[in-house]
Amino acid sequence: MATVLLLGATSDMAVAMARTMAAKGYDIQLAARNSDRLKPLQGDITVRYGVNCTAHEFDATAFATHHDFYYSLTPKPDIVICVFGYMSDNDAACKNWDEASKMINSNYTGAVSILNIVGEDFAERKSGTIVGISSVAGVRGRQSNYIYGSAKAGFTAYLSGLRNKMYHCGVHVVSVLPGFVDTKMTAGLNLPPLLTANTQQVADTVEKAIRKKQNIVYVKWFWKWIMTIIKNIPENVFKKKKL
Numbered sequence: 088m089a090t091v092l093l094l095g096a097t098s099d100m101a102v103a104m105a106r107t108m109a110a111k112g113y114d115i116q117l118a119a120r121n122s123d124r125l126k127p128l129q130g131d132i133t134v135r136y137g138v139n140c141t142a143h144e145f146d147a148t149a150f151a152t153h154h155d156f157y158y159s160l161t162p163k164p165d166i167v168i169c170v171f172g173y174m175s176d177n178d179a180a181c182k183n184w185d186e187a188s189k190m191i192n193s194n195y196t197g198a199v200s201i202l203n204i205v206g207e208d209f210a211e212r213k214s215g216t217i218v219g220i221s222s223v224a225g226v227r228g229r230q231s232n233y234i235y236g237s238a239k240a241g242f243t244a245y246l247s248g249l250r251n252k253m254y255h256c257g258v259h260v261v262s263v264l265p266g267f268v269d270t271k272m273t274a275g276l277n278l279p280p281l282l283t284a285n286t287q288q289v290a291d292t293v294e295k296a297i298r299k300k301q302n303i304v305y306v307k308w309f310w311k312w313i314m315t316i317i318k319n320i321p322e323n324v325f326k327k328k329k330l
């Protein structure tokens with residue numbers, strides 16, 4: 088059976104994806120910082136689904152380690168899902184470059200660094216699927232979230248270009264724009280329940296997108312239309328809003 092590599096496997100979304108893909112019979116490679124934390128999930132997946140599940144040390148911002156990390160994996164994955172990300176207070180990040188650069192590196196630079204390596208390997212093998220968890224926050228910059236949003240915008244554009252390049256090598260690339268999701272990342276936020284997905288809905292969307300070779304997916308369908316409206320608000324009106 089094919090092998091799925093989850094980058095950022097301690098994330099709530101990644102845990103749901105690991106279980107969903109394991110239930111379909113895929114072998115699983117979990118990768119995260121402080122990978123000892125993955126042991127309980129690794130053990131549970133192995134026993135519950137009877138697939139091969141391994142745990143690996145991976146830091147998205149330790150760019151120099153990415154090549155050796157990827158080439159240490161045996162077997163090489165057939166599907167790579169890039170889940171890691173980081174969001175903190177925008178105003179605080181405007182005053183503190185360490186915070187701003189952490190958001191940029193965790194959501195954009197780290198993803199480019201590892202997916203460049205994965206992309207080259209998949210292109211050579213002429214097969215594989217790459218999934219990136221980006222965000223609707225990247226569709227249009229808002230005053231409350233534009234450092235995170237701009238990093239995700241960069242990631243969305245990267246995935247678009249990668250899909251275009253990889254199409255000609257038989258490699259498929261999926262961009263996921265989840266909308267609000269109930270996870271650790273959004274724990275302190277007052278999210279509208281109707282607009283908020285759970286992690287199982289994200290996992291099911293990702294599994295279907297891989298199976299059906301979809302290109303750009305939203306978890307709750309109406310987010311596509313919400314973002315179409317937001318994108319089309321004239322700039323003269325948009326800049327006056329408190330968003």
Ligand SMILES: NC(=O)c1ccc[n+]([C@@H]2O[C@H](COP(=O)([O-])OP(=O)(O)OC[C@H]3O[C@@H](n4cnc5c(N)ncnc54)[C@H](OP(=O)(O)O)[C@@H]3O)[C@@H](O)[C@H]2O)c1
Pocket residue numbers: 094095096097098099100101119120145146147148149170171172173174193194197220221222223264265266267268269270271272273
């Ligand atoms: N929740 C939402 O509403 C929402 C909406 C749209 C998009 N997203 C995106 O969805 C993805 C998953 O987020 P989530 O909501 O599931 O939140 P989460 O549970 O907080 O997951 C974020 C994960 O990213 C990992 N991470 C951060 N920096 C890392 C680094 N340098 N190296 C390796 N891993 C790192 C964290 O690992 P540690 O455990 O080591 O900190 C954590 O597991 C993120 O890319 C996020 O931006 C979330």
